[in-house]
Amino acid sequence: QRRKEISGSCGKQDTLLDGVVSTMLSQNTTAANTIRAFANLKKTYPDWKMVVALPSPVDLEEPIKVAGLAKTRAQRIWDMCQTLQKERGEASFEYLRDMPDDEVKKKLSRFKGLGPKTISCVLLFTLGRSEFPVDTHVLRITKQMGWLPSNMNTRETAYEYLNERIPAHVKLDLHCLLIAHGRKCHRCAARGKPQFPPKDGSKLACPLKKGSR
Numbered sequence: 001q002r003r004k005e006i007s008g009s010c011g012k013q014d015t016l017l018d019g020v021v022s023t024m025l026s027q028n029t030t031a032a033n034t035i036r037a038f039a040n041l042k043k044t045y046p047d048w049k050m051v052v053a054l055p056s057p058v059d060l061e062e063p064i065k066v067a068g069l070a071k072t073r074a075q076r077i078w079d080m081c082q083t084l085q086k087e088r089g090e091a092s093f094e095y096l097r098d099m100p101d102d103e104v105k106k107k108l109s110r111f112k113g114l115g116p117k118t119i120s121c122v123l124l125f126t127l128g129r130s131e132f133p134v135d136t137h138v139l140r141i142t143k144q145m146g147w148l149p150s151n152m153n154t155r156e157t158a159y160e161y162l163n164e165r166i167p168a169h170v171k172l173d174l175h176c177l178l179i180a181h182g183r184k185c186h187r188c189a190a191r192g193k194p195q196f197p198p199k200d201g202s203k204l205a206c207p208l209k210k211g212s213r
Helices: 002-008 014-027 031-042 048-053 059-065 070-088 101-108 114-126 135-144 156-165 166-185
Strands: none
Touching: 014 031, 014 070, 014 114, 031 059, 048 070, 059 070, 101 114, 114 156, 114 166, 135 156, 135 166
């Protein structure tokens, strides 16, 4: 269930463009808002050809507004679709499906809104590659657990370090587990304020406490 909830808001979609856009919408918002925003977008524009045909990104703002930053996100989605249509003849990323990871990263990183963590999520959830995305939850908890050198403080360096060391067969489940835990545990949440604390007002008895440095 944990994997289903997180992957559904982080790029597990039928097409690569769907995966990229849903992952873009997941930035700085909740999983529930991401799922609602993407569902609204696809209900309004079931085919990306319809987005390409829009004269401007303004009409994309209303469907995705629940995710926040609607104006910026709409502009980036519209620009991306226009670029793909101009360069490839269609708004699609399917040509990336069989490319190696480094090439996929290179092709996606030229679009605004697609940074290393977002692209890593697309590789993991949409393409099913051996990837371990590092967001703030993952960085904070892995540091607490002593999995990172004490002087390693950025997501970018942690991403390189952890991806080389975490076994491929546990990357997906471990990523989902750390994200879910970071959202619920007072001890592991940023500033001790979890996004989804226990509903009864209690504090989760952190199962990672004994293993932390």
